[in-house]
Amino acid sequence: MSTEEQHDRPDQPRTLDAGALKALAHPLRVRIYDLLSERGPQTASTLAALIGETSGATSYHLRALAAHDLIREVEGRGTARERWWERPKGRINLPGPDETMSPANRAAAQIVSAEFFRLRHQTLMDYLNRPESAVPEGWRDAGLVMTTMLDLTPAQMADVRKELSDLVDAVVERYKGQEGAPGTRRVSLRSEIFDLPSQSGSAQSTEEQS
Template sequence: MTENRQVRTLDAGALKALAHPLRVRIYDLLSERGPQTASSLAALIGETSGSTSYHLRALAAHDLIREVRDRGTARERWWERPRGRINLPGPDDSMSPSNRAAAQIVTSEFFRLRHQTLMDYLNRPDSEQPEEWRDAGLVMTSTLELTPAQMAEVTAEMSSVVNAIVERYKGQEGVSGARRVSLRAEIFDQAPPRMHDARNEE
């Protein structure tokens, strides 16, 4: 198994370490922008370097991030998120109340940031986007009827396609003309609509 295809399911300790909006943001920035220092993260987030340094150490204590050993100095340490995917377990009835609360914080903040990056892309004016990148993206939503078995089949097919693309283009850091892109694949069942009780409405 290649490093890119490894999947780590966060345990209770890692979830609790990540369960802070600023730490989720730091973790997300390391994924999005690559290695950073406490100072560069502070500039991106609008916090002090002392604050980001504290949160970096907390994330590193649970192997969520690691120091870039061959880069930086004793005063300016570089940090990176290890390659590979993570599985964010959602709040589960089998969890303890504290673990469930941690899972709620992490998943809510992670997907809030994910939605924000999408909205930033959609609202970016053409003047801020190089011409060759303007029509390169794709945002598509489809709705269809599937059985659980069919949905599992589609999920496996989508995962196979994404894995093949990641494998094909991995290791392109520093390639001329390349920039980081966000590749997303989503498929989920829609919960039945909740019906309002007219008797409770004024």
């Protein structure tokens, strides 16, 4: 099993090795890694304010992530006392728990995957429960949450997966480089497809938009 986290259009996706997985296998580090994707470069102090930790704690976790090239220092920004960190652009593959892994590596993969998806779910629920008054003008009807049920063969699902992946890559290529541009906001783009437990039934579709 693998999951993918994308920040910009990838050239060569990076599959995390055992060392990187173990470095990331801490809920606070996954949160820091996620915030660097969501909000762009941060310092230990700004991250501490965002997650309610001390800057000493965030600085320690930043160094642990940097040791495995999961993040890097922003060139030409900051000082020796206040360093800025960023997540390199590109796609990573998160290997899921596998019976060929050692018990320690399998546990690390479980922690990382569980925390990534917990954060994804929390972000979605925050979006769905956000009061209209908190949404800027022009953004209130921009989002879409869609679920569609249909019956596919493995080959068909692979085709759909490729089409969705190609579509996302094309969209990212079209709009890349707009960070900080007037009128833009960071958005979360998701696509999901997976098989359900065996059951009969024809295709059906539900859609929720807010």
